[in-house]
Amino acid sequence: METGLRLLRAARRTFTGPAALLGDPVLRERAAGYLADLTRPYGLRVPAGLFDAPAAALGQSYGEMAAELIPAVVPPDEPVDLLVLAFAVHDMLPGRATAAYLSHVCPGTPMSFALCDQGSAAAFTGLRIARAYGCRRALVLTVEQAVLPYDAAVPVPARHRAVAMLYDALADDGATGGDSDGAAGGPELIGLGGGARVTALRQHVDVDAGDVAALAAAEVGELTAGRTDVAVVLGADLA
Template sequence: MLWLARAARRVFDEPAARTAHPEHGPHFAGYLTDLLKPYGLAPHPPDGGQSYGEMGAALIADVVRPDEPVDLLVLAFAVPDVRPGRATATYLSHVCPGAPLAFAVCDQGVAAGFTALRIAQSYPDCRRSLVIVVEQATLHYELPAPAPLPARHAGVALLCGDSGVARISSVVIGRDDPVASSVDKPPGQPYTGAWWALAGELADPTPRRVVVADRDPVLGYTCSSTVDFVGLEPDGVARVSAWDWERPEELSERMDTFLVDGATCDKLEEVARPPFDRAVLGDLGVTGVEFAAWKSRHPAALASDVVPLRAPDAEAAPGRVYRVDGEALFAALDICEPLPFADGSVDWVYAEHLVEHVSLGAGIDWLTEVRRILAPGGVLRLTTPDLATYVDGYLAGNTFFSRHRKRMRAAGLGPPMPARRAFMFNQIFYLYGHRWLYDFEEMCYALDAAGFSSEDVRRCSFREGARPDVADLDRVLRNDESMYVEVVKRDT
């Protein structure tokens, strides 16, 4: 799931510095002449115009902090760059913190920005993705086909990732009827206007759904993106509105609100009802179950959570399988109840930061059910806060607590946490709905009590395990505090 963390927008009044430079200007004019000659075109005088490299670098400085490495950068534009000889996206990857993988999207008109956002959605493992949409208003030659020309040089940068101020629920590009936009793009910005308006929406923390929609008059593309704001801080610092750490009931209320507001989608289509045996799941393309997830990154997963997903016209009924937004599969399941799967019906089960939310007894009961539904040789992978890590942080006074506080703050998960060691130790026990914490020995005990053999339990590293496709579900956000445990169900 992609979140919008921050945005920056700029108008660039001055011409590109390199193009206007007395030494480089003539070289640029000669290059442009040679470039256009095979097409029978002559360049206009090379005055004015903007370089997307300079524009992008300025936007990066506005929206990306030096200590926030970006994993993916996508540059989108429709009007040609005033400096066509440079691989601008590659250049920006060297300017941007993190030296991200870089793409450029062009020749799609209005759709370029939406395509850039879809590319960012296609890389769910990226901690941070940066989408830059730019347009410049000067052409040094005549276009072969008519197209809207901007009235000013403008750019918008959208910093996205696995946390932020609003959830980007969908991005659609097609040739259907136009979709009504709930934001008004400013005049004179045919390619950045919709994103300029979206960036302005970040100033309003009110929970709401925003539809960014546009249509390219030349190519005929109809594009839309649904963005859900869920009551967040306007500067992108907090995904859940701020609370007082000394009053945990405030955090509990806000987390409940966040879960309800976050469990939304555009469309729910019921595709199966229990009981689910191996044949039924196979027909759905399901090989395993990811618990505590509304949508899984695994292509053959059934995602599940106790909080049901809601669409505008439907809500997921407990135990039934739904196709979400025409893609992923979801079922609302309570781990304190028997699971609606036949014995040996799945090959793997994954649960991140789930088992600590129920009592030890309820956790063992759930693990017993998981063992039942796993096929022989099936893999269970669990991640949970590591009690030993917190004990060491308290007793040894090492840097774990300070590093974890910084990580939580950088991820936008609430106001700064108190630096007191006693607070840092207590919060993992008593906040977030936690009921029972585990170290490796306790986890082995619970798995053994559930019928697994403790000899088969293995402690793993982040994104390392018996099944790489399952281990890859581990999220970066929690790897500093997490314990990763796997167990394989024996054949007998």
């Protein structure tokens, strides 16, 4: 049975440069071979020598990105029950069990899993699952990185970016944490004001492009129920 979620804390960060793990020549070599094997059946090619230099324009590791955000939103004395890692583009070390690693570094050693192959809907699916799971405290991590070592059929994100959102299904009406810019180059805590709640979440599949506007208008109209203090955020494709 789904329940409402209250957003306790949220943080975000933009990352620059390649993953620190790719500074290890052994891991670079393994990543190059692994990605070459994965892409070959699809007629894609990882350029020879791309992984030879540590300073190459390589992408990020979601394990590294998310691990930096977790301490910003999850205090040691607030164990998490469920961790969901959501992304659309794979990272530069796709052979790692990243969700299991993040469970290891997250207070509470939560049940964890990753969501992919859903494009920009992955984060919303993560929220829907967190609501349905019925846990006390859930951490949803949305991560994307901007570099692929082959020509992709779709545009990749503009930046390496990560967002962490800690939810509590049983939170009271107390404080939710204040605003903070965070340390220079570190996670930026997002001020939540009086607190934000996820009380409804709708997802639709197999919608023709010509039907999107009418469906979105109908859903927004129903969910807002005549309220005027509502903001609608459009993804790049929908906009």
